[in-house]
Structure formats: C-alpha cells, structure tokens
Amino acid sequence: MPLYLPIAELSMNIFLVIGMGAVVGFLSGMFGVGGGFLMTPLLIFSGVPPAVAVATESNEITAASVSGALAHWRRQGVDVKMGIVLIIGGAVGSFIGAQVFTYLRSLGQVDLMISLAYVVFLGSVGGLMFWESVRAIVRQRRGIVPTPTPREDRHKAWIHALPFKMRFRKSRLYISALLPLGIGMFVGVLAAIMGVGGGFVMVPAMIYLLGMPTNVVVGTSLFQIIFVTALTTIFHSVNTQTVDIFLAVLLLFGAVIGAQVGARMGLRLKAEQLRALLALMVLLVCFKMGLDLVVEPTELFSVGEAGVH
C-alpha cells in the first residue's frame, strides 16, 4: 500500500516503513540501544534522501526515548543535575551540527558527511565494543575475574585539574562541569549530523570518563537524548524543512511492536554475547556505508533541486 509522504515528497510502501521500524525496534529492544544508528542508514539504503532520514530519525528518537526515560525516572535512575549540564552542552552541539549540516547541504556534500561520520563512529565504537566483548568472553571461559578499580582512582589526573567543579549528588561525583558539557556537546553534534541519539558514545563516556555509577547512566543518557533530539528536530525543521512527522510516527509504530519482542529475546542471551552481536551489527552497517564510498558508483552523476542534497 503506497503512502505519499508530503515532506519527504516521495511515495513509500506503508508496510515497508512499519516493517523497517519493527526490525530496528526488535534489535534495539534486544540490545537495549536506541537504534538511530541502524534506522538512519536503513532509511538511506531504502531511498529516503539522507537529509530527510537524519532529521526524521531525530524526531523518532525523541518518541522512542520517552518511555525508557520515564521508566528510569520512576526508578530514581536519572541524575537531573548531570542531565541538565549534558543538555546544555547538547543544545550547543546540536545547534552547531545543524548549521554545519545546512551549510554542507547547500554545497551538495551532506551525504558524504553523513556517510563519513557513520564510517568513523560506527567503525571505532563497533571495533572497541567487539574487542572488549570478545575479551570478556575469553576471560570468562578461562575463569579470570577482573579486579575492580577502587572508586577513588576512577579519574585520570587531568580530569581533577579541570576548573568549574560541580557536585553531582546522585552520581556521587565532584568533577568539573566542563567534562559533561563537552560530552553533551559532542553528542549533540552527532545527533544533528547522524540522526542518532548518541547513547553509543554517551554511555561509555559517562562510565569510563565521568565515572558515573551504572544505575543512573542509562536513565540520564535517555533524559539528555529526549531534549537534545527534540532540539535537533526543531533546528532541522527551521533550517531545512526535512522532518517528516508521518514517516517518524510510522517508524515509531513499528519500533514499539518490535522492541517488545526484541526485549524478550534479549533476556535469553548473555550480556557479553549480546554486546559481541551488537558490535558485529554496528561493524556491518559501517562496512556497507564505507563500501558505498569506496566502490565506483554505476552512475557518477546525480540530480538535485538547488540547495538540496
């Protein structure tokens, strides 16, 4: 059944759209990730203009993060103060990212930027994650128990040397506000140019760089993602009019159903195995994106309206 999307200005099969939402929802439910880094490439591969894919996906991530964030909020799993600092950074980053996005779009280079960003970030995050999970699996087989680092030694010396220290009670931290500001900003840039929530960068950064206790990490990250992707949606709407609400709602509909099934499947697998699988998937998307950049295209020319991809 074809459905005409008035903002994307193309006709798509409604079941294909819901199906894509369901597949990504399934995977994100299984692995406990947002899924933006899978959904945006999938939309691009299925013929949606990359700029529309990125902007629309921001809109969908806002919706997809709400229920998770609410659940963590009820469990006291959100460090609001830390979240606000991350949001301020994220707002600045998202604004910068959206400006760069608009500028490159006018030059016809936004597709290239999206692909390069995906190859670099998915490549490095996927590689690290894969390496780490394989190591964990091997260690477990050999029966080695890693020695936990004492809480006092979590931070490197340069982190203690940073100014503008703030106390984050919920995270039991006393660190410079510049650090979460910087992380938030970086994630905001990624949200605007890649159509992702940025959890795959923020969660490791919160654990390893900030040293936040794991029980508030996911909730706080979701809390930040809601606000930053909402801002990103508004920036893209104003700058390029590429947010398609209808596409976003259909994707969300599929994702909600898929996530329910995926979450049940995920319970049957071990954490390390899940991470290794997720890493493989991330690397696969990265590989496909990279391949499209490197292989000589069959059609060297492309046509776009002025100022459009």
Place this chain on the structure above:
Amino acid sequence: MRRLLTIFGMIWLAATGGASALVTDLSNKRIEIRYSFNGADLILFGAVGSSAVDPVNDDFDVVIVVRGPEIETVVRQKQKIGPIWVNANNLSFPAAPGYYAVAASRPLADIASDAAFASYGIGFDHLPLLARTERGLAAPHPEFRRALFRIQASQDLFRQERDEVTHVGEGLFKTDIRLPANVPVGEFLVETFIFKNGSIVARNRIPLVVDKEGFERAAYDFAHNYPFWYGITAVIIALSAGWLAGVLGKK
C-alpha cells in the same frame, strides 16, 4: 469513464461541425496529490478539426509534449578523491523542466527532420537549456546535459520515444500521459502539434495543474511557512506518541 466519453463526444462534435481548429482535452486537468498518491495516468483526447488537414483523406502525425514546471536543478558529478568518491563538479540549470514527456504517433525521426524539431524546440535535445556559470548563463556541458536527461528518464520524469499517440480515426487521436509519484507540483503545459509532410500545420496548448491537496498540502505548507511551529508540533507529537507507546507497552 463517463467523463471521458463526454469529452470524446464533445471533441468529435467540435471536429465534425464544419471548418474547425485542433481541439484537445484531458481526462483530468487537475491532479491532486493525496496520501495514497502513487503517480497518475491521464488520457489526452484530441481532434485535428478540418482547417489544417482533411482528417479523412490526409495522413497526419501528432506529437504531444507535456512540460512540467521549471525548477532550478543541480547536476553533480562524482570524482575519486583519495580512496572515496565525492561530489566534485556541479552544474546548475536555473530553469530545467521538472517533467518533460514527448509522445508521438510514429518514431520522431519518421515524422520530421531533426532540423524541423530543432526549430520548433520539440524533444529533449532541442530544449533551450541554459546552465549558470561564472560568466552568466551559457550552454551546458553536453555531458551534464546528457546526465540530466539520463537520470530524469530513469525516474520516469523525462519520457521520450516511449509513449504513443494512437489514431482513433476520423481525425481523432488519443494518448496516455504518465505522471510518476515523484512528479513536481506546479503548472504543466500540454502542447499538441499536428505534422503534415514534416512540418507543423496546427498546434494548441492546454494547461494541467499538479498540486498537493488537503492534508498533504496543509502539512507541506505548515512545514515550509511556519518551520519553527512545525518543529514544535513534531516534538509534541513525538513526546505524546512515545508516552502512549510506553503506556501501551506495559500492558
């Protein structure tokens, strides 16, 4: 179908009632893009009348050109820079038709000479296309012009030597006009040319409008005229849909 028959009847009446000119009509002069829009098929009916050719005894050819709104179009060429393929060169056509279709009763080469088509500006090769350069508007590089045609043709936006005009008899003819789902919105012109012995003996033009309608039009206008409020609306919808999904998901 009833409407078609009425048109057909009226044209036939017009054509047979004494000395008359070329007349044409479309099965639908206003194409509305709605949520289920997946392209449109129109039928053009026409009668040559009797002023230019004798519809019964003369051999004549029909060429129908449908031209969509002019849109600033950029053609980009990828080049290998280092290990990757990057959009390197681009050429802007300030007024390329967003849709262009030529239907004819015979292969164009059999109807008239290339020079004749060139002088009438019929056919993609004879479109007066200009490109924007540093020194003002100039003839485009042929490679970019060919690329424009090739890509638009692959999207069904440019159609030439693909649709046929059929003679119904007694000077009546018809053709199908195919508008793909990605057709640009705007004002179209449907021009009909009657050829005899390689030159034009009659011509006429009728307008055709393609526009987004109803909800689709409202959504598009909202997004483009009030982008900030559109963004806010998108966020509110996302927040409530997400909340709703969470509530339903628990059950």
